[in-house]
Amino acid sequence: MIVRTTEEITDTERDITSENGNWRSKRIVLADDRVGFSFHETTIKAGTVNEFHYQNHVEAVWLVEGRGKLTDLETGQVYNLVPGSMYLLDKNEKHRIEVEEQMRMLCVFNPPVTGREVHDENGVYPLIELD
Secondary structure (H helix, E strand, C coil): CCCCCHHHHCCCCCEEECCCCCEEEEEEECHHHCCCCEEEEEEECCCCEEEEECCCCEEEEEEEEEEEEEEECCCCCEEEECCCCEEEECCCCEEEEEEEEEEEEEEEEECCCCCCCCCCCCCCCCCCCCC
């Protein structure tokens, strides 16, 4: 059994802030836990616009705090996000998050991330597999 708190991983190698300071991700479960997914608490600052494209991962996101807009950059469809909204990037959609009120999200990635990934210029995480 694994039990962790966000408090105990704060300011450790599991607590990642983007280079531009727009978002912070606390990686509660990572690939080295060997459970087949990773689980993160991500906070995105109000007033920011962020583009992501997880070509190598499926991501499910549940918004628990805040408000904003999600744009599917492949179709142009826009979704309003409020607490209780969930979106699933089941086809690796390139997307934009525009944050009106700071957002706190709970995210699941499959395959799991290792915690060493860095978004490239297109917002993509590389696929890093453990031995």
